[in-house]
Amino acid sequence: MTIPADVGRQRRRRRRSQSKSQPSKDPAKAAPVSAATVIAEARAPSLDKSPEAPMSAAEVARMKVTLRFLREHRHTLKLKVNAAEDLLLNGRREPTDRGLCRHLLSKLERSRVVAAAEKMAPAQATEFLAGIVRFAPEVPYLVEFLRSVKASARPREAAAALTQALERVDFAETSDAQMRDLLQLDPCFDLSNIDRLLSQIDGRMAMGKLAVRALRAVLVVVLAGTVFVQALLVLALATDPEDGSLPLTPLRVITILGMVSVQVALVCVWRLVTMVRRGTVFSHAAFRYVDGVIGAIVAAALVWFAVTAVNAPGQRDDPGVTVIMGGIGVAILGVALIVLVLRMLLAQAVARDVEAAQMQAELDEVI
Numbered sequence: 130m131t132i133p134a135d136v137g138r139q140r141r142r143r144r145r146s147q148s149k150s151q152p153s154k155d156p157a158k159a160a161p162v163s164a165a166t167v168i169a170e171a172r173a174p175s176l177d178k179s180p181e182a183p184m185s186a187a188e189v190a191r192m193k194v195t196l197r198f199l200r201e202h203r204h205t206l207k208l209k210v211n212a213a214e215d216l217l218l219n220g221r222r223e224p225t226d227r228g229l230c231r232h233l234l235s236k237l238e239r240s241r242v243v244a245a246a247e248k249m250a251p252a253q254a255t256e257f258l259a260g261i262v263r264f265a266p267e268v269p270y271l272v273e274f275l276r277s278v279k280a281s282a283r284p285r286e287a288a289a290a291l292t293q294a295l296e297r298v299d300f301a302e303t304s305d306a307q308m309r310d311l312l313q314l315d316p317c318f319d320l321s322n323i324d325r326l327l328s329q330i331d332g333r334m335a336m337g338k339l340a341v342r343a344l345r346a347v348l349v350v351v352l353a354g355t356v357f358v359q360a361l362l363v364l365a366l367a368t369d370p371e372d373g374s375l376p377l378t379p380l381r382v383i384t385i386l387g388m389v390s391v392q393v394a395l396v397c398v399w400r401l402v403t404m405v406r407r408g409t410v411f412s413h414a415a416f417r418y419v420d421g422v423i424g425a426i427v428a429a430a431l432v433w434f435a436v437t438a439v440n441a442p443g444q445r446d447d448p449g450v451t452v453i454m455g456g457i458g459v460a461i462l463g464v465a466l467i468v469l470v471l472r473m474l475l476a477q478a479v480a481r482d483v484e485a486a487q488m489q490a491e492l493d494e495v496i
Contacts, residue, residue: 164278164290167259168297171266180228192224195234195264202257205245208236237261239269246273251281268298272310341406345399352395355388379439387432394425411475411482419472423465430461 174192184192199208200218208218214233216222224230242261246254258274271294279287362381369377397418404410404418437454444450 162259164255164259164274164286165293167262168266168271168274168290168293171262171264173266174230174234174264178227180226180231182227184225184227184230189224191264192230193220196220196224198260198264199233199237202245202260205257206237207241210236234264237265242270243273246277251277255281266297271298338406341402344402348395348399348402352392355391355395359385359388376439380436383432383435383439387429387436390425390428390432393428394422397421397425411479413479415475415479416472419468419475423468423472426461426465426468430458430465433458433461 172191174188174195196217197220199206200220203218210218210233213222213229217224217229217233242258246258249257255274255277258270258277261270262274275287275291275294278290362385366378366381400418401410401415401422404412404415409415433454437451437458440454441451
């Protein structure tokens with residue numbers, strides 16, 4: 130049975146009119162979501178469980194949304210996937226394998242995300258980074274997203290987004306570089322959050338009272354032990370003569386001097402702990418105590434070499450003992466070199482602290 134041409138045209142017109150009357154279900158044409166809402170609703174897929182653990186229906190649903198975004202920006206992100214991951218991206222395989230989903234998400238590289246966003250217009254970059262933040266709300270991606278929002282959105286919306294980001298950032302796990310990136314966004318700060326941010330920074334610099342007291346107790350016990358050993362050696366010098374088998378007097382004198390170097394190191398460490406407790410360790414005043422520790426360790430190594438030299442004549446039948454003692458002296462010098470490297474790190478930290486003080490002054494001007 131054939132259908133007349135005019136009837137067919139009427140049906141096609143009717144279908145077109147119905148399709149035009151129906152609302153579009155394209156998510157890209159949905160109402161835009163504010164940046165603060167994006168950050169508030171961002172949730173990373175809970176893939177930290179065992180790879181064999183089954184995924185819940187909610188996890189599968191969120192993973193499907195993530196895969197849809199990755200599929201749309203697959204070439205932009207330059208994702209290199211295997212056959213199983215390709216099936217995931219194309220929707221031909223259900224995202225129920227936790228280990229496979231974790232492996233796929235691990236291929237997302239921040240450098241490629243930043244490079245792709247830099248090539249986009251501000252509004253397009255904001256939408257792109259919003260998709261990233263929705264399933265990877267990590268501090269580096271949050272910072273890039275906030276920068277894009279600051280460049281493309283109104284100041285009030287940017288301030289609201291930054292406020293929401295500060296509410297969910299864990300400052301205890303934030304590096305100094307990431308903290309500096311957050312501070313550089315200060316023009317869109319909500320001023321009510323500046324005190325909270327600065328208190329978080331101060332909290333990271335403080336050492337717990339319990340740890341300080343425990344370390345001081347250890348230092349007192351060790352210092353008392355060295356004084357006790359020195360007293361015994363001085364008493365032995367006065368009352369216990371040598372029997373001729375070992376050069377006891379030189380060894381006792383050298384040991385007393387070695388205890389002095391240990392005591393100097395303990396006093397310097399005590400002073401550094403006090404500065405850490407007061408929050409003043411990142412200053413040039415700390416270098417004198419670090420230099421004191423290095424000098425004390427070098428002096429202890431020299432004392433040990435002296436003990437080795439005094440003891441060497443009595444070890445002619447077994448020279449291995451002298452070699453071992455010499456190796457111990459070299460190891461003590463190695464500890465001094467380690468402390469020297471830590472001193473260099475302290476110098477970098479002092480420079481960072483000066484930079485942070487300048488940033489805080491700029492924040493005070495904003496307030």
